[in-house]
Amino acid sequence: MDALSEVLRSVQLEGALYLDAEFTAPWALLGKYGMASVRERLAGAEHVLFFHYLTAGRCKIRLVDGVDVFDVAEGDVVLFPRDDRHLMGSDLHVAPLEAENLTFEDAGGGQERFVRVRHGGGGEVTRFVCGYLACNRSVLRPMLDALPRLVRISLREGAAKSLMRDLLKFGIQESAQPQPGGSSSLAKVAELMFVEAMRQYVAELPDEARGLLAGIRDAHVGRALALMHGDSAKGWTVDSLAREVGMSRSVLAERFAELLGEPPMQYLTRWRLAVAARSLRSTAEPIARVAERCGYESEAAFNRAFKREFGLPPAAWRRSVALQMS
Numbered sequence: 360m361d362a363l364s365e366v367l368r369s370v371q372l373e374g375a376l377y378l379d380a381e382f383t384a385p386w387a388l389l390g391k392y393g394m395a396s397v398r399e400r401l402a403g404a405e406h407v408l409f410f411h412y413l414t415a416g417r418c419k420i421r422l423v424d425g426v427d428v429f430d431v432a433e434g435d436v437v438l439f440p441r442d443d444r445h446l447m448g449s450d451l452h453v454a455p456l457e458a459e460n461l462t463f464e465d466a467g468g469g470q471e472r473f474v475r476v477r478h479g480g481g482g483e484v485t486r487f488v489c490g491y492l493a494c495n496r497s498v499l500r501p502m503l504d505a506l507p508r509l510v511r512i513s514l515r516e517g518a519a520k521s522l523m524r525d526l527l528k529f530g531i532q533e534s535a536q537p538q539p540g541g542s543s544s545l546a547k548v549a550e551l552m553f554v555e556a557m558r559q560y561v562a563e564l565p566d567e568a569r570g571l572l573a574g575i576r577d578a579h580v581g582r583a584l585a586l587m588h589g590d591s592a593k594g595w596t597v598d599s600l601a602r603e604v605g606m607s608r609s610v611l612a613e614r615f616a617e618l619l620g621e622p623p624m625q626y627l628t629r630w631r632l633a634v635a636a637r638s639l640r641s642t643a644e645p646i647a648r649v650a651e652r653c654g655y656e657s658e659a660a661f662n663r664a665f666k667r668e669f670g671l672p673p674a675a676w677r678r679s680v681a682l683q684m685s
Contacts, residue, residue: 390458
């Protein structure tokens with residue numbers, strides 16, 4: 360058991376590949392990669408992350424309101440945790456084309472609407488595949504808060520590179536010529552891409568990093584996080600967590616707060632409530648049952664804690680979410 364696996368298991372990602380792109384120099388593109396057809400498809404999603412995976416060539420990329428320019432090449436993943444507007448191209452000084460004005464070729468896929476695009480001046484070729492991951496924002500919030508607005512991760516070396524290349528090749532073929540069970544397969548391809556990217560990102564974090572992902576990397580704090588995420592309804596205390604991870608209570612509490620910015624029990628409470636919000640949003644399960652499954656002994660205590668976190672009691676919050684989705 361490890362913390363990253365437990366966190367990602369509970370997030371319940373749902374994704375797909377939607378664009379197979381080929382650009383030739385000189386070119387520049389401006390936009391958010393939540394294309395109109397994708398936004399329509401994901402209208403009911405609470406939060407969406409978009410990514411590009413470069414399968415050939417190289418380009419530059421930066422956020423529209425940022426100054427840092429990133430050089431990306433074959434084998435790199437560029438992830439946008441908040442779908443920020445960005446500029447990418449062979450030369451960022453070239454007049455950019457709005458992404459919505461590209462000419463797309465329907466590559467099949469029925470409702471999945473997998474598309475291809477070919478654009479540019481005929482020079483050096485850059486190819487990339489775009490995908491998305493829909494998720495529950497409240498559950499993924501600790502990870503989103505720990506990620507920058509643009510994440511570049513290299514999967515150029517070793518087994519990861521060949522695995523991603525083969526998976527994406529399969530994903531493109533599956534999108535273009537869908538078979539029974541294809542939607543499920545595409546979701547797994549996108550999910551595996553994200554998992555591998557997060558593994559690499561955690562491994563490359565600097566020593567001074569803070570946040571959930573830094574906590575995951577720490578041997579003892581990561582073990583405590585894995586325990587809390589693996590069985591959030593259990594009556595954990597700092598003492599019981601410390602015994603399980605082989606640290607003193609005071610050292611674990613101090614190290615946890617240093618890395619995550621809050622004490623272990625406060626983090627556990629917020630996590631339980633995030634899981635409860637996901638259940639309230641996606642199921643018709645009685646509130647008392649949701650409270651019990653999330654570790655609350657009484658519905659009244661759950662109602663008070665939920666209102667403090669989300670501003671509304673569970674029943675009212677569930678109704679407001681249903682109205683937003685209708």
